[in-house]
Amino acid sequence: MRVRGWTLAALLLVATAAAGTEAPAPLRFDGAPVQGALVRGWAPPGTSLALRGKNVRVDADGAFVLGFGRDEAGPVPLEITPPQGPARTERLAVARREWPIQRIDGLPPGQVTPDTAALERIRAEQTRLDAARAVDSPEQGFRGPFTWPASGPISGVYGSQRVLNGQPRAPHVGLDIAGPEGAPVRAPAAGVVRLAEPDLFFLGGTVILDHGHGVTTLYAHLSAVAARPGQRLGPGDALGRIGKTGRVTGAHLHFALYWQGIALDPAGLLPQTRPAAE
Ligand SMILES: [Zn+2]
Missing domain, CATH: 2.60.40 (Immunoglobulin-like)
Known part of the structure; x- marks a missing residue:
């Protein structure tokens, strides 16, 4: 591509x-x-x-x-x-891509159609996520190279149209890596931690790294968060562990990439060869 x-x-x-x-x-x-x-x-x-x-x-x-x-x-x-x-x-001119459809069944109904109390919590969390993804700093990590944050099979790709329990939902804007629960998640490039949360409604344990120039990466469903806001990480530094917190059907890392808050495809940044399991 x-x-x-x-x-x-x-x-x-x-x-x-x-x-x-x-x-x-x-x-x-x-x-x-x-x-x-x-x-x-x-x-x-x-x-x-x-x-x-x-x-x-x-x-x-x-x-x-x-x-x-x-x-x-x-x-x-x-x-x-x-x-x-x-x-x-x-x-x-921006070249178009084709987007697959991904159907996921068996999610708890409250996670597909949240109730009023959950919606309030989701909105408050969204504001904080948006703020962390809107950071435009002079950090230099954006220059790369970027490495895989975890090892494991790819179980979800960027851009797929999601149908959850039969209901159409927003597209999936990250890369899912189905590593085993507890496996380390590592910074793919140098960055500063802008958000570190143990349990968000959809995303569960979540970390956002700022790589500078509006480029941020997000790590979700972590079983353990080993980073704190303001912390500076080098390439390969551990930031947490793969888990199944938030809205998931099994343990995996949801890895997402943003520029000025726009969700992009992290696969385009990563080397073709995936790392061996740790
Ligand atoms: Zn995902």
Whole structure:
């Protein structure tokens, strides 16, 4: 799915040739804009960027990252303001993907259709989750590389349409790794802990790591949380253990990736080879 070395240079040359001006320095990307993709890129230092009108953090060396949601239809406007010269807007086409349907039966009815008291709790938890996923810090972990946070078979993929006990629900926006209960969960890249909760309604034991530039990762259904808010983790540091807390039918890690709060596909970041069981 990933197209290495994809560049806007060709498009920009066509555009500027038509306008009769000097070609602006191109942006470089390490992947193509695809639904669910996190795409890292480099701009000439001093460039300002805004995607869909929202500012994108650009480092001193020009490194930045963009995210494209599951249902992103495109074209998505990327406003580029170089250190010198006029701003320009590129419209990024976003390649579509097919999403499978996943049926899960046998969940407790109260977890599929929560009662009023549960809804209040869910809303309060949602606010805290949203705040942790909205962090846009200068942390550097987003540059990667990212490694698998746990070992085990994949039991759920990003983007699948969910039907729970026969009722259509929101799509699944994470990767499920069916490791054994108690197996360690490790930070896939450097990050700062922004949320560490032992028991959320849907997610159970949950940790959110901030990798900088709006990139966060989430770990759910943990049987044990071994991280505290503000803690800095290096790649491979343990943050908890696989469990079956929250809304689950069995022990697994729900691993999710966000950029500026938009859920992305973590599989696109991970190496092809999965780690052996610990
Ligand atoms: Zn999941």
